[in-house]
Amino acid sequence: MKKILIASLVAGISLSSQALATVTMASGVTLEPKLVGDLDKAQGNFNNNFSFIQWWDDSRTTSEYDSLNTFNPLDAANWSLNGIGKMDITGDLGTLNCSACEITFEFGGLGVNFIFNEDLLENLGFTSAVADYGLDLNDPDFESDFIAAFNLDRGTSYTSFNDITEDFYSTPANVPEILISDVSGESFLNVYVDHTPDAGSFLDYTINDGVISSAEMATVVDANDLWLTLDFNEGNYSPEGDEFFGLAQGDTDFSFTVTGGPAEDNFKKGVIRETSLDLIDFSDLIGLSLGASFLNGTDADLFATGTAGTITGVAVPEPSSIAALGAGLLMLFGASRRKK
Incomplete structure (x- = not known):
């Protein structure tokens, strides 16, 4: 019975102990974790706000950014949703933190389809x-x-x-749904940790010329700063109104599977979901209420505004530190037995 008890303690350490101690992650990122809540309600040990900007791309054009003003549901298969963003670093309990750095991300390869309302x-x-x-x-x-x-x-x-x-x-007879590619990596989200921060407000990037230049993109995306790679797992889109076939504005919720990067082992795999939002598969991370609007009066802007959301999951230290703590418990148990 005692062996079973100790084995249970070691197996559960990656969740329970992290509610009490600072979690040190790859590239100097740290977390003062919250108590792990109901994982069926996406209540992990961290919950981080972020801002982002997104745009549509029609594969039939040479432009990287295409307006919903030209969107036709019959051509939906040619369109994909892409974006860049930045995590809020506040130092608050339950948020990712790093000294003099920024945590940015890019996503892409999301499609659109229309289903019966x-x-x-x-x-x-x-x-x-x-x-x-x-x-x-x-x-x-x-x-x-x-x-x-x-x-x-x-x-x-x-x-x-x-x-x-x-x-x-x-x-409306048909409402949009955001499509996630079944092919790994085609719908993706990459996260970067940059210790020489230079990414400003993403909305400022588009003020003068209506595009995001390669230099501006480089402040967000640098392969040398790659921290985490993820695949989209599940998603639900809730349109607000029916402007531009329901794509003008709305909220989206996603779940993710971690696929690589230096911080891959810092995230507990397959433990979290949000059943109230119909995200029923156990995933690694959940992105909640990604709100955005392309609406500009009777027209659609190239880039969405009012873009913000939260990401949550269960962060853990490197496996080596977990193993060391587990070994310490076993040694303590052995010493206790010898004293008896």
């Missing part, structure tokens, strides 16, 4: 029309069949299912 099923006018037309929502030809039946019934000439539902039922 479940809110339509709450609209009695729409559901009555479906029943009257004798249509099956699960039929792959449902949308085209509904358009044909609606036009015949109303004497109209609509060609878009979305236009019908917005004009007559005040609800």
Whole structure:
């Protein structure tokens, strides 16, 4: 029974002990951890705010930044979402910290798709029309069949299912979802620790010329400063309004899997998720409420504004220090047995 007890103590040390001691990580990053909370509610031992800027890129153009003003849902497969950002370093409990440095990141390879809006099923006018037309929502030809039946019934000439539902039922038929590539590395997030800080406000980068220059990008992204690489694991996008097909503004929540970098072993793997936000797979890190808006009156800006969020997970010291502490417990247990 005593051996089992000691084994349990050693196995649990990577979580429980870090609620009490400073966690020292790669590249001089430290953490004064919080108590680990409910990991099903993304309550790890750190929770860090960050700011970022993001943009859309249409692969069919030579420009790296494309406006939603030219977006067509039929061409959605050609568009990807990308961005850069910076962690807030405040020294507060439960936040990542380092002396005279900045922690920056880049992400990319996120796509967009459109799916049926479940809110339509709450609209009695729409559901009555479906029943009257004798249509099956699960039929792959449902949308085209509904358009044909609606036009015949109303004497109209609509060609878009979305236009019908917005004009007559005040609800968009299809809503966007952010796509994560199934191929490792295609949807990515890289984190950098730079001990010669030079990244300013990302919004300032675009004030004069509306682009981010290679020199400005270099202040954020330097391969020599790479600290952590991650793959996107799960994600949920909640649009605010239906401007520009619902892509103009909204909140996104993501989970991540750590894949490499000097700090790879500083993060507890597969322990955290956010079930209330339908992030149900156990992951390594969770990015919460990444809010952003491209909306500028009746137009869309190239770059999103109001961009901020939080990242949370369970940070641990290097495995060697955990092993040393575990060995110390075993030695202590051995000494206790000898005294008896």
